[in-house]
Amino acid sequence: MSQPGIPASGGVPTSLQAQNGAASASGSPYTNGPVQNALMSSQVSVSQGYNSQLSGSYPHPIPAKTLNPVSEQPNYGDSQTVSPLSNYQGPGRTINRPPVASNPVTGSLHSGPVPRMPLPTSQNPAATPMPSGSFLRGANIPPPLNWQYNYPSTGSQTNHCPRASSQPTRSGNTNLTSHQYVSSGDPSLQNNFIKSGITSNTNNGSMVVHNSYDEIEGGGFLATPQLTNKNPTMSRSVGYSYPSLPPGYQNTAPPSTAGMPPSSLNYPSGPQAFTQAPFGASHLTASMSGLSLHQEGLRVVNLLQERNMLPSTPLQPPVPNLHEDIQKLNCNPELFRCTLTSIPQTQALLNKAKLPLGLLLHPFKDLVQLPVVTSSTIVRCRSCRTYINPFVSFLDQRRWKCNLCYRVNDVPEEFMYNPLTRVYGEPHRRPEVQNATIEFMAPSEYMLRPPQPPVYLFVFDVSHNAVETGYLNSVCQSLLDNLDLLPGNTRTKIGFITFDSTIHFYSLQEGLSQPQMLIVSDIEDVFIPMPENLLVNLNESKELVQDLLKTLPQMFTKTLETQSALGPALQAAFKLMSPTGGRMTVFQTQLPTLGVGALKPREEPNQRSSAKEIHLTPSTDFYKKLALDCSGQQVAVDLFLLSGQYSDLASLGCISRYSAGSVYYYPSYHHQHNPVQVQKLQKELQRYLTRKIGFEAVMRIRCTKGLSIHTFHGNFFVRSTDLLSLPNVNPDAGYAVQMSVEESLTDTQLVSFQSALLYTSSKGERRIRVHTLCLPVVSTLNEVFLGADVQAISGLLANMAVDRSVTASLSDARDALVNAVIDSLSAYRSSVLSNQQPGLMVPFSLRLFPLFVLALLKQKSFQTGTNARLDERIFAMCQVKNQPLVYLMLTTHPSLYRVDNLSDEGALNINDRTIPQPPLLQLSVEKLSRDGAFLMDAGSVLMLWVGKNCGQNFLSQVLGVQNYALIPQTMTDLPELDTPESARTIAFISWLRDQRPFFPILYVIRDESPMKANFLQNMVEDRTESALSYYEFLLHIQQQVNK
């Protein structure tokens, strides 16, 4: 292709298309999930290697005496006794499969000739295309049609009021009741809970979990008799009960900000003057405002004349065109934003705009202030289960109208009392109605089993290759340093597995003098020796854990074992965690070679540059299937890949993708040769180990009647139509969804979107975090364009393009990206502009659209003509899918600053630190000069390019060198010098780093250093060997638009 990125002229234009498979909401054949597995005969489970027949306690209590040999007290701890492979097995115990057949439940211990039966089609994810993953092909790859016109049928999957029609009408108030909630996360909660009888059968706990989360979070809770009837206290109807005391209400912030007033993030909060009654939000017309659109926003820009439209300060999301009383209550766009801040009232109008409609979410983001409500009454719409929010309307003091389905609901008596103001009769001033982002402490009705304890299992590759990288030292040290900071409580459990060609378990039973290694060499049919001693209470066995972490790095130093049985190790880890759920952290350094899940090299270096024929799809469904089993048992798998060679991340990544985990990638990790990666891993592990975590989570997104959600992007499994299953949720994960307008919104002035994330905190509390976003509905194309959010649009397009790359091809995806710009700007030109001026006329809101799409074409995920390695490309695609928008945009269109002349002018002042704010520069070498120094922030990497004639002042006062030639070839740290220049530069760089959860490495680049190519690669506006310059791209777009 001579002009990459440009669709062949005359060819059928390709566009991104609503993916009709993977994660679309079109009914999951796996709806019942691995529950079915549990219902299958144990033999089938066994033969598949995943035993789903799990009980609440460890299912396979193998008496130690059946293990062979038993008496030997291994002493691997003494590193002197450890020597080559043949010996390291010695200190540990090699466990032979015990000859057990007596207990049918311990199916995994069968060693007999159990026939390997295939899963029945209905339960075999391989046999039935999975509609959950956007990385995988759907059932039928739809023809390459324009996505704007082709939404999968959503008739029965409308997201609003999911159970409304099927629910029996009930008299009285059906809101959750005034059942007193015990807010502590200790075992007493569990006891209460068990007494309440919601679920006492832990044997099929997993089944209950499966079938009922939907009902708890979803629409059917009250229609579930076993939940209401089994607990008489719960069935008390609020509508008839008058609590004698005000509800226990607590409006707390996280510990660091305890005592601060409640607030919805940056938005003013607390008691608001906004009057809800009698006229609610929906009575305010969007046209009343229009104030938020500044004059400039209405401007039409000719991009060929005004190319430099990049603002000098970070681009802010557009402010929805709402009355200020509503807008000030709206959700922070960092958490929840829409590609179109003005919603077209019909699908026809949306089709005309040729812009994608969707939401981008960062639902579990770390927040400085978060209102938390502990109340026995969580007020939700009786029809659609929407949580009461700032955008409902109060018809009077006793009735509120749902802003999603318009049902009129009663205000529960308890809700009449406002604990903030201590006034009765002000339901509209309750914190739930004043904060678009709020967290509820969930009463026991929101639990299907006792909240699970935090469980952390670490799985380490200890093959020769792994030992060579020296990563174990770093990781074990990091774990030792952060052991007390792991989120959790007295119930926290921890365990370790290592593997090469065999699998090694570590008994950490309290009372042992030292950890005990158990080796299972049968990787064909893995079983768990001593399951009760392998995942142990962290507090009780802390010394043993520390002992193990200190010894582990030395244990395998002389190994010659090169094989990697990753698949069997994952199966073992899954079995170990199944009874509880939790987080599995896997470190892998090479292509797995043994047992199930073994992979073959597929990368052909000479095909790297080709946009076709590259292996973006997994070569086996093993990792996906196992991930789905994990999801069913509330286990998430995080993969740390540290590999210099091709490791088939396209296949391996599935283990994290479908289990709601994350992928971390450190290419060419080596403890000596690559100190920068070592530093990066340490910093990122620190964050990983100590950040907040939510367990056994589900998320549902609801929207106003008439809108419909049809495709989800991110790491999760779609359970029951639109319920995202998130065995773990972490604060660094982003999600996106695509939407369509299913029914005309002509009678509606405002629409709302609400995400609800139900999770178990590391303290064992069940919590619900709710975000609600409100947007105006518009009837003209011009208004749709005016409200376009170009970053959100680019982010959603990137997600769609990843799907497209996988289901069709990379070049299809690239063409579709280009066409997205052409189509929308053509629509603008032909339908909005009255006089056809020459040039490339764009609405001000989309002035950066061509630039961002060009940046996407040059991003690692979608670029061509480079030496991008396959795993690096796949990793970039994983990042597109899993990163919150703000980081995705930085990776795509980095920020460039001149830093050799930093001043305090316009600086931020944070905690007595002065942080300079240099202006943003366009990404073009035109902006560089040899007498300066320029910092490029590309998200995961910072590059400081120093020009040849850079001033002496910067060299000596910031870099600490006397002249240019003395700048070290590899410099990844700035010295802390006692000069104002040094202080400013370091303050700025630290501030940039503090903005994100991962650790960007800093490279100082001299003019002749090899890293300069990477720096220049990010100069999006410049021409490269294989890609157009920004100006050429604009000309091409103009040509197509004016056709």
Ligand SMILES: [Zn+2]
């Ligand atoms: Zn409703």
